[in-house]
Amino acid sequence: MDKIGIERAFIEIIQQHERVIYKVCSFYMSEEFPLADLYQEVICNLWTGFAKFRNECSVSTWIYRVAMNTCISVMRKDRNRPKQSIPVAMLAESLVKQESMDEEIQEMYRLINRFKTMEKTIILLYLEEKPYQEIADITGLTVGNIASKLNRIKDKLRKMSNL
Numbered sequence: 001m002d003k004i005g006i007e008r009a010f011i012e013i014i015q016q017h018e019r020v021i022y023k024v025c026s027f028y029m030s031e032e033f034p035l036a037d038l039y040q041e042v043i044c045n046l047w048t049g050f051a052k053f054r055n056e057c058s059v060s061t062w063i064y065r066v067a068m069n070t071c072i073s074v075m076r077k078d079r080n081r082p083k084q085s086i087p088v089a090m091l092a093e094s095l096v097k098q099e100s101m102d103e104e105i106q107e108m109y110r111l112i113n114r115f116k117t118m119e120k121t122i123i124l125l126y127l128e129e130k131p132y133q134e135i136a137d138i139t140g141l142t143v144g145n146i147a148s149k150l151n152r153i154k155d156k157l158r159k160m161s162n163l
Helices: 003-016 018-028 035-050 059-077 088-094 103-112 117-127 132-139 143-161
Strands: none
Touching (some): 018 059, 018 117, 035 059, 103 143, 117 143
8 A cells, every 4th residue: 555545544544433532532631631632642653553553453442452552651651740630521521422411420430530540441441332352452451350350340439429
């Protein structure tokens, strides 16, 4: 494929998965890490890795993995800054067309935002209805570990919501 063909293929893949990229970025955004900055970092990393993509997993799995790893890396680079939580209204606005989100869902996202990075990653993928194997592929964990962590995350959510 020539250079123009590669660029077109990349743009097409990004357009097909734009919602997923925005959703992952919105899950990790904060005042220190605005949505637009995270999105731009993800796109840059996807472009850098596009030529090396070997179709060993689905394109959506690859995009999830790059997006999550990028967001996590950006956050780790800047650990010295105090972390601030995202106001629920800001999170709700950033998720693609989530205007009709009811109070229970908003509360769930507020609670999830308090989790550690890997817990956020796993629950985000679970809420996206990804199968355990795909979550394992994206995170690099085993399927059994995913199942165990999801049970703990669900328990944490139950306990946090009963406070």
